[in-house]
Amino acid sequence: MASAASPTIRARRLRRELRRLRDLRGLTVDDVARSVGWHRAKVIRIEQGHSGIAADGLRKLLDLYDASSEERDALTSLARQARQKGWWSVYGDVLPDDYVGFEAEAESISTFQSLHIPGLLQTEEYARAIIHAGRTTASKDEVDRVIAARQARKILLTRDAPPKLWIILDEAAVRRVVGGAKIMSVQLGRIIEACQLPAVEVQVLPFAAGAHASMGGAFTILDYAEPALDPAIVYVDNDTNTLLLEEEQQVSRYKLVFDHLRAKALDPDQSADFLVRISAELQD
Structure with missing residues (x-):
């Protein structure tokens, strides 16, 4: 489960290489x-x-594209790896998209969350409250599986080479009392602890900052160690839809938006102090 190798990434490399070979041969679909x-x-x-x-x-x-022996070996190996199952496949009923597969091998994860704490830093009690609110007809077993899947995702933060996690939280996400004051206070404590990890940076975008570059909502940027092989991707998601963006122009736009958000948000030290104050208010 702790392995960084991702069949989702291998499948993406394979399809990109097949498209490259087709273009190289001047062939249309x-x-x-x-x-x-x-x-x-x-x-x-x-x-x-x-x-x-x-x-x-x-x-x-490969025959049509007149692939070299080296290309054949490489792409056949990629295809074999892409057919393997990632740990997340056992949670396919509650993890319906490819996001976790792309996340598993990311070198850095940059996310802006406007309404809730991102899954990688959610406590179990906070996560249950979120799930119950969004899945009003879910059975206990279904909720338990969602929780188990989210807990399994957190393994990547404790592996030998964890990804750099940069989180920007709108003040609304940390002010909204999810599950009650006690659960929310513990959740804020979890974020404050995470701020001490060398691979984690957290910034809060306060209401006082006014309008900002991502008023439309949350998004996540995934960057990889070898961008020539695995270019960055962006996930834009809400409760009913997940959109994967791969075009260079789209990704560049979201990276610029993230830079603007970082500039408007409190710096990491100020953000930690801000979270401490909100947590203390909940305990009064």
Whole structure:
């Protein structure tokens, strides 16, 4: 569970390389579909990550693209790794998207949260309160599985080389009393403790800062150790939808937004003091 290797990342590398080889050969999606006897939609699904590729299909594409022996070996290995299961696969019923797979191998995670504490720093009691509020018809077993999945995610913060975690919290996220004063006070204490970790930075964006660059809501930027192989991605999510952004222009825009938020937020030391004050208010 603590391993950083992610089949989700390997699958992304594979589809990016297949697209690169197609472009290098000057072939269109329709050219590929006609040559290998597929519907063009299948080629698109493979290149966009909506469908996996079987070993026989991969061989057909590599033959068509006249791949070198080194490229064949590398891409065949990637495909084999992409078919493996990450630890999160056992929670597929409560972790419906690929986010955890992309998160697992990130070198840095930069997130802005406007309404709640991010999952990696949530206490179990806070998480239960959030889940009960959002899943009013969920059974106890379902809630327990969501909690177990969130607890498992936290392993990446204690591994030998944890990702750099930079969190910006809107004041609303730390002021909203989730689960009652006691649960919220403990939750704020968890964030204050995390501020002491060398790989974690927390900033609070106070109400007094006024309008800011992400009034539209929360997002997370994932950066990787080898950006040439694994370019950064952005996740924009809400309760009903998750959007993965990979285009360089889109990612650059969100990185600029994050820089603006960092500039407007309290610095990490001021933020820790701010959280201490709010926690003390809850205990009065």
